[in-house]
Amino acid sequence: MFGWGNTVNGELGLGGIEEEQILSPRELKFSKATQVQQVACGTNHTAVVTNDGQVYTCGNNDFSQLGHNKPRKRLEQVDGLSAYVINNVACGMAHSVAVNEWGQVFSWGSNVYGQLGMGISDTLLVPKVIKTLATCNVIQITCGLNHCLALTNSGVLYSWGCNKHGQLGLGTKATMELKPKPIKSLAGIPIAFIASGGNHTFAVSKSGFVVRVYSFQAVSVYGSRNSSKICVLIESSLPVSWHFLGNPESCLCATTHETQKSSEV
Known part of the structure; x- marks a missing residue:
């Protein structure tokens, strides 16, 4: 595993080094018996599975x-999750979320906007299960700055946390949601994968041809512009294979039989 960039807060896990910035990739070594399966980055913290x-x-x-x-x-084990086999982690600005092998979702950290999904706005010091999702088998999670989404094995998408910019896609004017809620406008559309930027979110259907975006910003697709706080259908002639979101930039990657093309959104 390699990391680079800001290290003032120890987010690269390199220990008490003097440098405040690492300008080129530097290897972070685990024991030989341990391999990294996934890494997630928040604003100033890092989580590794x-x-x-x-x-x-x-x-x-x-x-x-x-x-x-x-x-x-330096990277240190989260003891509150040691009894579980974790498959996936995600980090927001100052909160973290994890999913175990049974599809249970855990969250901890900042909760000002209800981004932990607990029904309260208190900070959590250690990971706790999100009870609202207890009967769901969650297979993917993603975090924006202060919001989260969870995708179940049946393709249902839930969102919660900050909604000041409509990033939850719920079609409501509420500025936050303290518990996960299903995105009704996506009912009947099986979702394949999801990603969140700081204050916006993308979802791609299993067909790979339909992308839905809910955002506070204008969205530019093939020269068109639109602005919405609910799910907006983006038609594409290319099947989307993956997407990456920043704050506020986004990128969609589409694959054809002949070549690979990327389209900035």
Whole structure:
């Protein structure tokens, strides 16, 4: 695993080094018996899932987003998840979310906008199960700055947290949702994968041809512009295979038989 960029908060897990910025990729070594399966980055913290399903975090801990008692400049295991096999993690600005092998969702850290999905707005020091999703088998999660989405194995998409910019796609004027709610406008459309930027979100259907976006920003697609706080259908002649979201930029990747093309949105 390699990391680079800002390291003031220990988010690269390199320990107490003097450099505040790492300008080129630097390797972060685990023990030989441990392999990294996935990594997720928040604003100033990092979470890693290993091949044995354990979660390690490092970086800023002002809102308990590490699941530890103190900030860490080296990756340290999240003891509150050690009894579970974790498949997926995601990080927001100052909160973290994880999904275990049974599809249970855990969250911890900042909760100002209800982004932990607990029905309250209190910060959580350690991971806790989101009870609203207890009967769902969640297979994907994604976090924006202060919002989250969860995709179930049946293709149903839930969202919660900050909604000041319509990033939850619920079609309501509420500025936040404290518990996960299904996105009704996507009912009947099986979703394949999801991604969140700071204050916007994308979802791609299993057909790969239909992309839906809910955002506070104008969206430019093949020269067209639109603006919405609910789900908007984006028609594409290319099957979307993956997408990546930043804050606020986005990129969709489409694959054809002859070549690979990317389209900036």
